Amino acid sequence: MAAKGSPNSDTTSIANLPFAMGRRFSTLDEYLTHLKCRAAPIDLPWWSEVRPGVYQQVKHLPGAKPEVATRAELLRRFGFSK
Secondary structure (H helix, E strand, O other), X not given: OOOOOOOOOOOOOEOOOOOOOOXXXXXXXXXXXXXXXXXXXXXXXXXXXXXXXXXXXXXXXXXXXXXEEEHHHHHHHHOOOO
């Protein structure tokens, strides 16, 4: 069982996100940092901020089309309020 206050024990956090590896996240920034630190090194998709408030998904799959989204779009897509 996770300790109270840990990222995995917060019932207001978001679970079952792509490539979350079983973790829960309270904010979009926490989730994006996780992807950059944990998913990117093993060639899983992650989001890179290409200009303020605009992100591009980084994929290393042959023929993968780049996907661009605003911060607001990512907040909605993943269910975060902040």
